Structures are given as structure tokens and as C-alpha cells.
Amino acid sequence: MENRSSKNVTIYDIxxxxxxxxxxxxxxxxxxWKKRRISxxxxxxxxxxxxxxxxxxxxxxxxxxxxxxxxxxMILPMHDNRYFSSISQIFEEKxxxxxxFPIISSTLRDPNVEExxxxxxxxxxxxxxxxxxxxxxxxxxKICHNxxxxxxxxxxxxxxxxxVISDNYQGSLTLTSELINRVRAKGQAKKRIVFIxxxxxxxxxxxxxxxxxxSLVSAGFKINEEDIQTCGYATGKSEAVLDKYLKNNKQLPxxxxxxxxxxxxxxxxxxxxxxxxQLNSIALGCFDWDPFAALVHPDLLMIRQNVPKMLSSLFxxxxxxxxxxxxxxxxxxxxxx
Amino acid sequence: MENRSSKNVTIYDIxxxxxxxxxxxxxxxxxxWKKRRISxxxxxxxxxxxxxxxxxxxxxxxxxxxxxxxxxxMILPMHDNRYFSSISQIFEEKxxxxxxFPIISSTLRDPNVEExxxxxxxxxxxxxxxxxxxxxxxxxxKICHNxxxxxxxxxxxxxxxxxVISDNYQGSLTLTSELINRVRAKGQAKKRIVFIxxxxxxxxxxxxxxxxxxSLVSAGFKINEEDIQTCGYATGKSEAVLDKYLKNNKQLPxxxxxxxxxxxxxxxxxxxxxxxxQLNSIALGCFDWDPFAALVHPDLLMIRQNVPKMLSSLFxxxxxxxxxxxxxxxxxxxxxx
DNA sequence: TAGCAGAGTACCATCGATGGTGCAAGAAAA
DNA sequence: TTTTCTTGCACCATCGATGGTACTCTGCTA
Numbered sequence: 001m002e003n004r005s006s007k008n009v010t011i012y013d014i015x016x017x018x019x020x021x022x023x024x025x026x027x028x029x030x031x032x033w034k035k036r037r038i039s040x041x042x043x044x045x046x047x048x049x050x051x052x053x054x055x056x057x058x059x060x061x062x063x064x065x066x067x068x069x070x071x072x073x074m075i076l077p078m079h080d081n082r083y084f085s086s087i088s089q090i091f092e093e094k095x096x097x098x099x100x101f102p103i104i105s106s107t108l109r110d111p112n113v114e115e116x117x118x119x120x121x122x123x124x125x126x127x128x129x130x131x132x133x134x135x136x137x138x139x140x141x142k143i144c145h146n147x148x149x150x151x152x153x154x155x156x157x158x159x160x161x162x163x164v165i166s167d168n169y170q171g172s173l174t175l176t177s178e179l180i181n182r183v184r185a186k187g188q189a190k191k192r193i194v195f196i197x198x199x200x201x202x203x204x205x206x207x208x209x210x211x212x213x214x215s216l217v218s219a220g221f222k223i224n225e226e227d228i229q230t231c232g233y234a235t236g237k238s239e240a241v242l243d244k245y246l247k248n249n250k251q252l253p254x255x256x257x258x259x260x261x262x263x264x265x266x267x268x269x270x271x272x273x274x275x276x277x278q279l280n281s282i283a284l285g286c287f288d289w290d291p292f293a294a295l296v297h298p299d300l301l302m303i304r305q306n307v308p309k310m311l312s313s314l315f316x317x318x319x320x321x322x323x324x325x326x327x328x329x330x331x332x333x334x335x336x337x
Numbered sequence: 338m339e340n341r342s343s344k345n346v347t348i349y350d351i352x353x354x355x356x357x358x359x360x361x362x363x364x365x366x367x368x369x370w371k372k373r374r375i376s377x378x379x380x381x382x383x384x385x386x387x388x389x390x391x392x393x394x395x396x397x398x399x400x401x402x403x404x405x406x407x408x409x410x411m412i413l414p415m416h417d418n419r420y421f422s423s424i425s426q427i428f429e430e431k432x433x434x435x436x437x438f439p440i441i442s443s444t445l446r447d448p449n450v451e452e453x454x455x456x457x458x459x460x461x462x463x464x465x466x467x468x469x470x471x472x473x474x475x476x477x478x479k480i481c482h483n484x485x486x487x488x489x490x491x492x493x494x495x496x497x498x499x500x501v502i503s504d505n506y507q508g509s510l511t512l513t514s515e516l517i518n519r520v521r522a523k524g525q526a527k528k529r530i531v532f533i534x535x536x537x538x539x540x541x542x543x544x545x546x547x548x549x550x551x552s553l554v555s556a557g558f559k560i561n562e563e564d565i566q567t568c569g570y571a572t573g574k575s576e577a578v579l580d581k582y583l584k585n586n587k588q589l590p591x592x593x594x595x596x597x598x599x600x601x602x603x604x605x606x607x608x609x610x611x612x613x614x615q616l617n618s619i620a621l622g623c624f625d626w627d628p629f630a631a632l633v634h635p636d637l638l639m640i641r642q643n644v645p646k647m648l649s650s651l652f653x654x655x656x657x658x659x660x661x662x663x664x665x666x667x668x669x670x671x672x673x674x
Numbered sequence: 675t676a677g678c679a680g681a682g683t684a685c686c687a688t689c690g691a692t693g694g695t696g697c698a699a700g701a702a703a704a
Numbered sequence: 705t706t707t708t709c710t711t712g713c714a715c716c717a718t719c720g721a722t723g724g725t726a727c728t729c730t731g732c733t734a
Binding site for chain 3: 008010011012022023026027029030032035036057058059060061062063064065066
Binding site: 056057059060063064069081086101104122124146269290291292 | 345391393394395396397398400401406415416417418419422423425426429438440441442443456457459460461462483484485598602605606609627628629630632633
């Protein structure tokens, strides 16, 4: 290893040292040397010199010339979340396995940040973009398609690019019907199950509410509009919902469908203050998963989205260079008892 | 917005359209047009045309020419972990705030993957690299410094680049002494506190064990070497440790110092099977944090590393272009009751 | 009315890698 | 011995942006 002062070693430096032309060095370094009928001995010799000099290819220059970056971008709402970070983890592995270089940007569910992040990724010449949980996937698709970059939607669907999402409706049907079973098993006279969390405008929340309603209706429950509380994704919100519910009804619901672990955190905290005994008599289900949360409540139902399968499907689409915007793949989540 | 077929708009396309030279367009686009005495009217006119044509700068070309990428790389063990993902989140925000483009790669605590990831980042011409929890930060520092790229160590220290880490020793002293208080408060005759989790070769684990020992010794405890079980980071391992302890001692320890939430998960699961009552009589402390874990045990002690402060310190070093490898900043973690 | 400053812009080499084309030397065929 | 391949490499334009230099105008002074 030679001691380099500041500048990087280029194929020109190697060419000078080996007294051959830069293009020969280049073809040896990028593997196209057989096509150029460079002799094996020369190739080995050049590789050795390059190694000694600590050469590594400047991918900016290479991308510029080849008009291919092999970069695949992904935007997602945030890193510090179990669901999204497991998506990052698997996304990265799968991209690497395909020789793609993954770049992940978080956008805080803000459409402006999303657009900004996407534009920056485009400036770095990404070849594809995966939009995870994007608030406005169609706008992003439009921007990218103008630049000839294909997009894919994950977790939240769009109408301008293929989408892979969880089957929220089916998962919600399953979770709700199990909640109903548990409520019935306890044999209370008055049966009431409430839905807490999420945003009413959010596609996934809408689908889950649809499943919640359908399941309740088919079990003969009467839907009370006040029992669907899409109070958002912040922790404090769900606590306020419970406060209000208790004040209005003088008693707690028989079952709770919680829309995310973030809301669940608030609910558990609320019950911690109220006394845990009450919580144990309530059937509790959460459309999200957390390993510790499962240990808090004696029989908490949790839905875990099948992230490995979602990403397998996503990369199948990418491998097949699928561009049909009507494709919507829904992956069944798992229910955990 | 013009309909572009496939190729991107370049300054040459704009120049042709506006019937001016590419360099004029370029200087308008990168903000150096005042230096070139381009008239304001011309600049505005050119900007408008560029906007209409959907121009966006090719940063690969720009970086190549300027020999500046404004990319800052980070490697970290994994994404799907509360601690590391919160590091990613804040790292990204702070990098963006400085006009840097963050690229984060996970390396699964594998030194070969670490080296591979770093080499790839270097090929993309990163300007700095942050090594988070790297198993061999000095090797990475060597590789990067050869290429003229400064590195910084986070979470685990190195000897070839400035480091910012948690004050594991101090945190461990605090956690252990609080465990001792609790054990004493219960007034058991025989007092025994065990350490479970982590790797014996791992710097942070070593420091925590040092604090654990010192705290116990200064409180008059006798250290039993069997009570320090560095069984690794997998969940099943900590359960096996408890099994063995119970078999050898016919009773449980009075206190447990758990080295991470991963190990804690195994321990909680073990107690779930054994019956929770036993857990409640044991003083439990964990050198890691999880919001739900805090709700599992009536008075679980948790140490939360101060990620915001660690990253502030890290970026202070970056802003000051600090290169002194002897710098080691230790940030006190918080103890949560 | 040449001389000169400064405003406003164009020209061109450059960053590092790539791949089409050209071209010499040796081998094989005629 | 001349023609025809084949081997083995060098030359050079190119990707898009950048910035030093050169150049052409005005307008003004001596």
C-alpha cells in the first residue's frame, strides 16, 4: 500500500506507472478486458499495480459516463420505528444482493420533505425509487417518471406506480373478529369495542376501519360513530380519548382496537395510572407489533405486518421491471396471540 | 413542465434553447453568476427556462468536476434496533441541516461487511465517515485516511479518529448502585446480583462490567466470577443463563443487571414461563431503554443513552474539522426509574 | 479619435471512466 | 513473398458541470 497524500489514485496514475494506456487499465479494472483482448499476464500485472497503489474506482465518474448509477433510493416516514426500521434492514440486504446501492431518506410524513428528498435522490442519479408510507406517492411518481425513473409504492398504495402493501382490510377483519370472540367469552351484557388511533385520511387507517366495521356488523354489533377515534399517531392523543370515553360513558369499553404501537403506548400508560386490573378485563388488540408490548398485557392480540414477504414482492416487481401502475399486491399480516 | 422522453435536461439543452453558452447557464444554476457579471435579467430569464424544462443538476458530474460530493457516510450495526435507529434519525437531520447528504449502511457487526461498506462509500466519494458501533474502527480509519477521508467513531471508541461514546462506566456505576439499594431495601440475607448479556471482548461491555465490579466492591459485595455472564446479544442466550443459575444455586439472584433490551427480552420471557411473581421480587436493571419494557416490570431500572447529546458532540467535532485521534468524548446516559 | 476601463458573455480544458475505432506486429494462408 | 487474419493494445471523444481566460462591446477620458 503506497502512501497517498491527498488525491485519489486514478487509472491515469496506474497507466503512467505501468507505462500503458489509461483505457487498458480501465478495462482491466471494470472487467471488460477480455473483450478488448488484453493478455492475461498484462491484466494480472495491472491488477497488482492497482492494488499496490490503493486504487478504487470513482463511481461518480463511472456513473456519469455510463449513465447508470446502480443506486436505488427509498424514502420512508422515519427511521426510529420498529416497522420502518425493519423495512430498511431488509431493503438494504436485498438491494445489496442485487448489486444495487441503497440510499434511504426519512421524510417525517411531510409531503414537502418527501418531494425535496426525492429531487435530491434524482440529482444523485438514482435508478429507481421506493416510496414507503408516502403521503403523496402519486406526486412523487409524476416527478420521477418525468425524469425516466420508475417508482414503487410500499405500505401505502398509489395510482401511478405498482404498489405492495399489507392487507389491512383482511388483517382488521381477523383482529376484530378475535376481539369479538374474547369480549363474548367474558360474557358481558353490554358489548362495546372501540377503535383508537391513526388518521382518518390515511389509506391504511381507512381500510382498517372498514374491516373493523364490517366485522362488527356481521357479528351483529351496532356501530357507534363515537367509538371510532382516529386521533392521530401521537402518544398523548390516545390517553385523552380514554379520558373522554370514561367521562361520557361512566365505564370502559369491553374491547379496544388500537391502530399502532404508538397509540398503544399511551393506552398502557393510561391504564398504568388507572390501575392495571381494569386493563386485564378488557380485550385488547393492536394492529402493529412490538416484542415487549406482547408481555405487558396477559393476552394482547397483535398484528405483525409481514415485512419479509412485502419486500420479496417488492423486489420481484423491481426484478421484473414491472411498471404497470394498476398492480396492487396485498400481503396478509400475521396475527399473534 | 415539458414532457421529457428519457434523457435528462442538461445545461447544454438549456443553452441551446436560450441561445446562450452552457457556461452562462451553469453559473446561473449554481449561483456563481454574479461573479461572472451575468445581468440579473438574463439570470432570471435563464432560471425560468430551466424551470420550464424541468432541469435539475447532475450531482455526479458536479462532484466529479468540483472534487466535492457533500456526502457524509455512516456505518452502523443494524437499522432495526431502537438505539441505532434513533441515531440514524438524528444523524440524518443534522447532516441535512448542514447541507450534507447522509448515506447510512448497516454492517451487522461483521468486520468484513464493515470494510466492504466503507470501500463502497469511498467509491461514491464520501467526504467523511462516521463509524457507529464498528467492530474494527481503527482498520476503517486507516483505509479512509489513506484516501484523505476523515472518520469519526460513535458508540465504540477507536485510537485513530476522534470518538464520541456513552459514559458506560459511569452509567454502570449508577445503575449498579441503585440495584444494590433496592436489593438492600428488600432486606434479604444473602445478596447476589448477576450481570447478563453482551460480549466480553466488546469495549462497552467491558466498561459496564468494570463499573459493575467497582460498584459492588465499594458496597462490600463479594464478586463471584460466575455471576458475570457475557452470553452475547441473542435472545435465547440469556434464558439459558437463568436456567443454569437456577440449577446451580437452587434459587434466583436478588438482582439482575441486564446489558441490553435484547437480553432483557429473553429474561422477561423466561420469567413469563416461570411465573411473574418471582420477577417482581427481584431488582432488575437494564443498560438500554425501551418504552414498553418499562411497563413490564413494576420498577424496572433502565439506562437510556443520550443520543441527541452524542450526536450534537459528534457534529461539533465535524463542524470544527477535528482530527485529533486522542479525543474521546463520553456522554453521560440517563437513568430512568 | 486613439486609448482604456469595465461590463457581459463565450470558449475551452478539466474532473475520471468508458468504449468505439484505429493501427502495428506477428501468424497463417495463398 | 504477398495477402489476410488475429492478437494486443493505444487514441480520442464523450458524459455534465465548472471556472480560468479571452474576447467583444459600451462609454468615457486624454
